[in-house]
Amino acid sequence: MPNDSQKILDSIRRLVQLLRLSDRSAERAVGLSGAQLFVLQELGKAPALSINELAERTRTDQSSVSVVAARLVEQGMVARERSPEDGRRVQMSLTRRGRAALRKAPPVAQQKLLEALDSLSAGDRRRLSEAFGRVVDRMGADRGAAPMFFEEESVPGRPPLKPPRKRGRAAGGVGW
Amino acid sequence: MPNDSQKILDSIRRLVQLLRLSDRSAERAVGLSGAQLFVLQELGKAPALSINELAERTRTDQSSVSVVAARLVEQGMVARERSPEDGRRVQMSLTRRGRAALRKAPPVAQQKLLEALDSLSAGDRRRLSEAFGRVVDRMGADRGAAPMFFEEESVPGRPPLKPPRKRGRAAGGVGW
DNA sequence: AGGAATTCAATGGGCACCCATTGAATTGTA
DNA sequence: TACAATTCAATGGGTGCCCATTGAATTCCT
Structure with missing residues (x-):
């Protein structure tokens, strides 16, 4: 019970x-997979988004949307071009075809x-x-098991020696 | 807004x-992955379960748990043996090691x-x-887009000609 | 100005999920 | 009793997700 x-x-x-x-x-x-449609949908709400912005909006990892987006580009649903102001960024936007697909499905x-x-x-x-x-x-605030090795700035004073690259993430998991 | x-x-x-x-x-x-732990957890609640029973309890496909279970067997967390009464079935159960792992993690x-x-x-x-x-x-009752090609027994009278194997499922998807 | 640190997107590795199919075993029926 | 239909678990194919790493571009200092 x-x-x-x-x-x-x-x-x-x-x-x-x-x-x-x-x-x-x-x-x-x-x-079109659910992930692909979701990306199209988010792109439909904004003129253009970078991979990171898409990752945020779709609540997934940058690497995940990167792949999904690549597939959409192959299918001509989405246009991808380097940002003129920032050469690292990429601008994703719906093509005519992408817009039509979203409307139909x-x-x-x-x-x-x-x-x-x-x-x-x-x-x-x-x-x-x-x-x-x-x-x-x-749940999001919990942060329990992940000790977050490097604190978020202890005091205003400048950091003592910042370890090399904060790259220390905390892994992730599945089952839902 | x-x-x-x-x-x-x-x-x-x-x-x-x-x-x-x-x-x-x-x-x-x-x-141990979340899926693996979940399987261990369910096995902890029953003396022994078949792959299909595990699939139901974990809300996944039979083929999915089959793989997860195989991994657990490799790691000695779970014992798998054919059912004596039904040669198709398999009995999965926790080993001492599996029980310990579940307790620890x-x-x-x-x-x-x-x-x-x-x-x-x-x-x-x-x-x-x-x-x-x-x-x-x-949501579960919806059944909207999936026309469920073959009805669930229209009337008590025996079926007119049953198409070969009801194997006609209705696909599935991701993105959450 | 110039080098260190950071940010961005892509790639590779590992696991999970679903569908479809397959072979073995069992059930149902002619 | 024999054969057809069904059930069970395993396997292969395709996709997604996350982490880690990598190379290029940019930002921050010194």
């Missing part, structure tokens, strides 16, 4: 699987979820949003 | 990424989420569980 927390955990797992299945189903149907999984959310009353939805957001914020 | 549904969508994405990151972090730390991501949920009042948690469960149920 699971408690509420356990139920929530299982709901999350079920949701994630449903989203995966729905995405893959859509992929088969329209030839909106992200199904996301749509389904939105529809399901519509079944709640506005009040429930607001409360769900509020409570859920709070939980996620808290 | 996003509405509540949009906020919920983004919270879900953030949550999923946090879970991925947390899992991978744990993986680096203890040498509980699923961190899941734990963090549970802790975050604890920050809600019991009432909020109950409401969250209720509303969220309802949404997921609804």
Whole structure:
């Protein structure tokens, strides 16, 4: 007899699987993966985005979107060009074809979820949003197991000797 | 200015990424991936499970757990043996080593989420569980884009001619 | 000005997920 | 009882995700 927390955990797992299945189903149907459609969607909201900006907006790693974007470029859905002001950056933007594809094949999984959310009353939805957001914020703030080896500036005084490259990230994981 | 549904969508994405990151972090730390730990955890709840049962409980595909389980067997965490009654089935169960590993390295991501949920009042948690469960149920019931080509038995009378193998699934997808 | 540190995007490695298929075993039925 | 249909687990193919590393470009100091 699971408690509420356990139920929530299982709901999350079920949701994630449903989203995966729905995405893959859509992929088969329209030839674009959920990740690809999501990238197109975000590009549709801005005139042009860099790989890092896309990574932020899609909540994934830079290296992940880099690959997804490359595929979209191959398919002529997205244009990629070096930024004139900053030679390291890249400007990704929708092509005519990309815009058309997005119009024809909106992200199904996301749509389904939105529809399901519509079944709640506005009040429930607001409360769900509020409570859920709070939980996620808290999770994000946790930082528990990752000691964050190098602190974020201890005091205004300039850093004593900054270790070589702060490159010390803290790995990541799967299963959801 | 996003509405509540949009906020919920983004919270879900953030949550999923946090879970991925947390899992991978744990993986680096203890040498077991989130998926592997989850499988160990489920095996800890039952005397022995088949691959299909594990797939159900972990909300993934049979082929996915099959691989994860194989890795665990290699590492001596899990014992796999053919079922005596049904030669097709396989019985997976924790070994002493697997049980020890599970004790030493509980699923961190899941734990963090549970802790975050604890920050809600019991009432909020109950409401969250209720509303969220309802949404997921609804999504699961949708079945929209997948016409489910072959009906689930139209009438008691025996089927007219059953097409060969019902093997006609409906694909799936990623991006969360 | 010039070199060190940092930022950006791409690439490679490892794991997970889903679908499809396959071979073995079992169940159902003619 | 024999054969067809189904079930089970494993394998291969394709994609995604994260981390680490790398080379190029830029920013920060000294």
